[in-house]
Amino acid sequence: MHPLNxxxxxGWIGFVVFIGLRRSRGTRDxxxxxxxxxxxxxxxxxxSVMATQLSAITMIGTxxxxxxxxxxxxxxxxxxxxxxxxxxxxxxxxLHGAKVYxxxxxxxxxxxxxxxxxxxxxxxxxxxxxxxxxxxxxxxVFSAIFGWxxxxxxxxxxxxxxxxTMIGGVRAVAWVDVKQMILIVAALLAVVVTLLIKxxxxxxxALEIAGATxxxxxxxxxxxxxxTYTFWSGVIGGTFLxxxxxxxxxxxxxRYLSAKSVDEARSSLLMSAYWKIPLQALVLLIGVLVFVFYxxxxxxxxxxxxxxxxxxxxxxxxYALMRREYDGQQAVRDTVARKLAAAIxxxxxxxxxxxxxxxxxxLEAMRAEALFTARRITGQQTRDVNYIMPxxxxxxxxxxxAGVFIAAIFAAAMNAIAAELNSLATTSVIDFYKRWVRSExxxxxxxxxSRAATGLWGIFACVVATFAVNLGSLIEVVNRFGxxxxxxxxxxxxxxxxxxxxxxxxxxxxxAGMAAVAAVNFGAPSVSFLWHxxxxxxxxxxxxxxxxxxxxxxxxxxxxx
Amino acid sequence: MNVEPAETxxxxxxxxxxxxxxxxxxxxxLLWWLQVRFTS
Numbered sequence: 001m002h003p004l005n006x007x008x009x010x011g012w013i014g015f016v017v018f019i020g021l022r023r024s025r026g027t028r029d030x031x032x033x034x035x036x037x038x039x040x041x042x043x044x045x046x047x048s049v050m051a052t053q054l055s056a057i058t059m060i061g062t063x064x065x066x067x068x069x070x071x072x073x074x075x076x077x078x079x080x081x082x083x084x085x086x087x088x089x090x091x092x093x094x095l096h097g098a099k100v101y102x103x104x105x106x107x108x109x110x111x112x113x114x115x116x117x118x119x120x121x122x123x124x125x126x127x128x129x130x131x132x133x134x135x136x137x138x139x140x141v142f143s144a145i146f147g148w149x150x151x152x153x154x155x156x157x158x159x160x161x162x163x164x165t166m167i168g169g170v171r172a173v174a175w176v177d178v179k180q181m182i183l184i185v186a187a188l189l190a191v192v193v194t195l196l197i198k199x200x201x202x203x204x205x206a207l208e209i210a211g212a213t214x215x216x217x218x219x220x221x222x223x224x225x226x227x228t229y230t231f232w233s234g235v236i237g238g239t240f241l242x243x244x245x246x247x248x249x250x251x252x253x254x255r256y257l258s259a260k261s262v263d264e265a266r267s268s269l270l271m272s273a274y275w276k277i278p279l280q281a282l283v284l285l286i287g288v289l290v291f292v293f294y295x296x297x298x299x300x301x302x303x304x305x306x307x308x309x310x311x312x313x314x315x316x317x318x319y320a321l322m323r324r325e326y327d328g329q330q331a332v333r334d335t336v337a338r339k340l341a342a343a344i345x346x347x348x349x350x351x352x353x354x355x356x357x358x359x360x361x362x363l364e365a366m367r368a369e370a371l372f373t374a375r376r377i378t379g380q381q382t383r384d385v386n387y388i389m390p391x392x393x394x395x396x397x398x399x400x401x402a403g404v405f406i407a408a409i410f411a412a413a414m415n416a417i418a419a420e421l422n423s424l425a426t427t428s429v430i431d432f433y434k435r436w437v438r439s440e441x442x443x444x445x446x447x448x449x450s451r452a453a454t455g456l457w458g459i460f461a462c463v464v465a466t467f468a469v470n471l472g473s474l475i476e477v478v479n480r481f482g483x484x485x486x487x488x489x490x491x492x493x494x495x496x497x498x499x500x501x502x503x504x505x506x507x508x509x510x511x512a513g514m515a516a517v518a519a520v521n522f523g524a525p526s527v528s529f530l531w532h533x534x535x536x537x538x539x540x541x542x543x544x545x546x547x548x549x550x551x552x553x554x555x556x557x558x559x560x561x
Numbered sequence: 562m563n564v565e566p567a568e569t570x571x572x573x574x575x576x577x578x579x580x581x582x583x584x585x586x587x588x589x590x591l592l593w594w595l596q597v598r599f600t601s
Contacts, residue, residue, distance in 0.1 A: 071592065081585045085578060211599025218592040266574055270581045278588045 001146050001394075001406075008403030012183065013160050013410060019179055020164025020172040029443035033169035033450050034101055034426045035258040042264035044174050046271025048419070049246075049255045051177035053276065054184055056138035056157075056413035058283060064303075064385035066287020067294075070215030072229045076530070077280055079238030083246060084273035086239075088266040091247045091493065096262045101430045103253040103493070110496045112503035113435070118510060119489050120431035123250055124424060126482045128457065131420045132464025137386070138413050140469050144306045145390040154465045161414045162458030165421045166451050170258055173418040180411035187408035188282055190401055191393075195289040198396065199296065205341035206292045212340060212353035213360045215288050228528040237530030244490035244533055251423035290392050295337045297396070301326050301367065303387035307374040314377045326366050333359045417461065425453035484521070487533030488513030491540025498541075502548040509544030513537070 027033050040048075065073050100106045104123070108116035139153035164172050199206050210216050220230045227233065246252045246269065259265035301323055302308040312319045336359060340352035371382045393405050429450050491513050495501045516539040517532045 071595070074592065081581060084581075088574065088578075207595070207599050211595075214600065216595045216599045218596050263573060267577055270574075270577050274581050274584055277585055281588060281592060 002399055002402075004400055005403030005406060008400065009407045009410060012407040013156070016176055016179065016411070016414065017160045017164050020168045020176045023172040023175045024164070024168030027169050027171060028447070030101075030429070030446045030450055032171070033447055034254065034422070034430075036169070036171040036174065038258055039260055040171070040174055040258050042259055042267040043271060044178055045255050045259045045264070045268035046274075047181050048174040048177040049252060049268060049272035050275060050279070051181045051184075051412075051415040052251065052255070052419040053272070053416075054181070054279070054412050055134055055416035056409045057134065058280075059184070059409045059412045060138060060141055060389055061386050062280070062283045063287040063290065063389040064387070066215075066284035067291040067388045068287075068385050070210070070213075070288060071218040071281065071284050072220060074218055074277065074281055074284055075220065075229050075231055075234035076238055077242075077277055078231065078234035079236070079240070080242045080276050081273045082235070082239050083242035084269045086243060087247050088269050090497070092256055092265050092269060093262045095253065096257060096259070096265045100257070101254075102250050102427050103248050104250070104427065104431050107492065107496065107506070108435075111492075111501075111506040115492065115503055115506045115510065116431060116435075118507065119248075119492060120427050122485045122489065124427055126485055127249070127251060127420050127424055128460055129464060130482060131417055131424070131457070131461035133468050134413060134416050134420070135461060135465035136468035138409055139465060141386055141390050143469070144304055144387065145394055150469045151466060154462055154469070157410060157413050158417070158458060158462040158465065161417045162421065162455060162462075165418045166454040166458065169450070170254065170422050173422050174255070174258070176418065177415050180415050183404070183411050184408045185279075187405045188286060191286055191397070191405060192282070192289065194397060194401060195286070195293055199289065199293050201296075201338070201341040206289065208340055208349075208353075209292050209295060209337050209356065210288045212356045213291075214357070215291060225531060226526040226528060228530055233528055233530045237528070237534055240487060240490065240533040240537055241530060244486040244537070248489045248493050249423075249486075250427050251419045254423045254426055255419070287389070290388060293392070293396070296334055298327065298330060300391065301370050302374055302382070303384050303391045304374075304382055305387075305391070307378055307380075307382050307384070310378050311370065311374050315373065318373070322366065322370055326363065326370075329359060329363050329366070333363065421454050421457050421461065424457040425450055428453045428457070483529045483532045484514055484517050485536075487517060487536025488540050489536075490533065491537040491544070494537060494541050495544040498545060498548075500548050501544055505544035505546070505548035506540075508547055509540040509542075512543040513540035515539075 031037055062073065095103060095106060098106050098109070100109075102120070104116045104120040107119055135154055135157050139150050139157065142148050142153045143150040164176060196203055196206070201209070207216065220227070221232075222230055223232050224230060225233075256265040256268050259268050300308055301319075302311065333356065336352055336355045340349060340356060343349040343352055367384075371384055374382050390409075393402050397405060429446065433449060433453075434446070488510050492506050492510050495506050495509060513536040517536045520527055520532060520535050521529075
C-alpha cells in the first residue's frame with residue numbers, strides 16, 4: 001500500500017484513540033462508565049446505534065453482494081423501521097424507566113435469577129464469539145489483498161479499540177462512533193462520485209446496464225420459506241430479528257439506556273431507523289456500480305488474489321485458457337453494453353439488454369468454474385464476493401481516497417467491536433460479578449472491575465479472531481449460532497409483558513424455544529434462518545404461557561428510584 | 562403575553578415517527594421506481 005494511504009489509515013486510528021481517551025474524562029463510577037450517567041444527547045445515541053450496525057463486513061461483504069446479486073438484500077432490513085416503532089412504544093420506555101443497567105437485570109425483577117442468568121449467559125456466548133469474527137473478517141481480506149500479516153491486521157483493529165473502550169467506557173465509544181460515521185458516510189459518497197466519473201457511460205446508462213442484468217430488482221413478493229431475500233421474510237422474519245436484536249441484545253439496549261430520557265431513548269432508536277434503509281441501499285448501489293465499472297474494465301477472474309495466484313500457479317495452462325475465454329466474453333460484453341447505452345429505439349435497447357443478460361450468465365458460469373477450481377486446489381471456501389470491493393479500492397481508487405476508504409473499513413470494524421466489548425463487560429459485571437460474586441463495593445472497585453472485564457473480553461475477541469482467520473467457516477458458524485438464541489430471548493421479553501407469565505414458564509420456555517429452532521435448523525435446513533426468530537419467539541410465548549396457567553398475575557416490578 | 566405550551570413527549574414522538582416513516586416510504590418508492598424503470 002502507498003505510504004500516503006498508510007499515513008491516512010494510521011493517522012485516523014491515532015485520532016480516534018485520542019478522541020476516545022479525551023472523552024474518558026469524568027468517568028468515575030460504573031454508571032458513568034456503562035451508561036454515561038444517562039446524559040448522552042439523542043442524536044449521539046442514534047448515530048452510535050447506526051455506527052454499530054455498519055461493520056467492516058457491511059463495507060466489504062455487502063458491497064460485494066451488491067456487485068454479484070444486486071439490491072434485493074435490502075429486503076432484509078424492511079422490518080427494521082417497524083421494529084423500532086414497536087420498541088419505541090413498548091420495551092424502550094419500560095427498560096429506561098426501570099433504571100436498569102442491562103436488559104437481563106430486568107428479567108430477574110420480572111421472573112427470577114435463573115432466567116436472568118441464562119439469557120445473560122447466552123448473550124455473552126454469542127456476542128463474545130461474534131466479536132472475534134468481526135475482527136477476523138476484515139483481517140483475512142486485508143491479508144489477502146494487501147499482503148499484511150493477518151495477526152498484525154487483528155492487532156491493528158483490536159488493540160486501539162480495546163484501549164479507548166476500556167479506558168473511556170460508553171461515553172468514549174459513543175462520541176468516537178459519531179466521528180467514525182462521518183468518515184464512513186463521506187468515504188461511501190466519495191466512492192460513488194469516483195465510480196460515476198470512471199464509468200464511461202452516463203449514470204442513467206449505467207443503471208440501464210445494471211437493470212438489464214437484474215441487479216436493480218429489489219422487491220421479490222414470492223412467498224418462499226427457503227429464500228432469505230423476499231419481501232415477506234424481510235418484513236415478518238426481519239421484524240422479529242430486529243425486535244430481538246434492538247430490544248434484547250445488550251450491545252444495542254445499552255445505547256438507549258444511556259440516553260437522557262425516555263423520549264430521547266425513543267428518538268435515538270427512531271434516528272437509527274431513519275437512515276438504515278437508505279444507507280444500506282447506498283452500500284448496495286456502490287456494489288452495483290462496481291459491477292458496471294468492471295463491465296468496461298478488465299476484471300480479475302477471481303477477486304481473491306491469493307486464490308487467483310493458487311489457480312494460476314497450480315494449473316497454468318487451464319488458467320491461461322480460462323483467462324483468454326473470460327477476457328474474450330468480457331470484451332463482447334463491453335461492446336454490447338456500449339450498444340445499450342447508445343441505443344435510440346426501444347427494440348435496440350431490448351435486444352442489447354437481452355444479449356447482456358445472456359453474456360452475464362455465461363461469464364458467471366466461467367467464474368463459478370474458476371471458483372470451484374480454486375476451492376479444489378486450496379481446500380478453502382473462496383468467499384470471492386468479499387474481495388471485490390477491496391480489490392477495486394486498491395487498484396482503481398485515486399491515491400489518498402483509497403486510504404480514506406480503508407480507514408473507513410477500520411472505522412466500521414472498530415465501531416462494531418467497541419459496542420460489543422462495552423456491552424460484554426456490562427453484562428459480565430452487572431449480571432454475574434455484582435449479582436453472584438460481590439454485590440457491595442466502592443465505585444472505584446467496580447470501575448476497576450469493569451475496565452478489567454472490557455480488557456479481558458478484548459483479549460478474548462482477538463484470540464477468537466486469530467483462530468477464526470484460519471477457519472473461514474467459523475465465521476458462518478458463529479453467525480448461525482446467534483440465530484439459535486435471538487428469537488427465543490425475544491420470546492422471554494414478550495412473555496414478560498404477559499401479566500400471568502411466571503419464572504418457571506420463562507425459563508422452560510426459553511429452553512423450548514431454542515430446541516424448536518434447533519429442530520427446524522436440522523430438520524428443515526432449507527428454511528431461511530430469518531424464520532428461526534419467529535419460531536423461537538412464538539415457541540417461548542406459547543410454552544411459557546401454558547406453564548404459567550393458573551395462579552394470579554405477577555405484580556409488575558417497581559422501577560428503581 | 563402569549564406563551565406557547567411546550568410540546569409534549571407524545572407529540573414530539575409522533576412528529577419524529579412521521580418523519581421516519583416518510584423517509585422509509587420515499588426510499589422504498591425510489592427503489593420501486595428503479596426496479597420498474599430499469600428492469601424488464
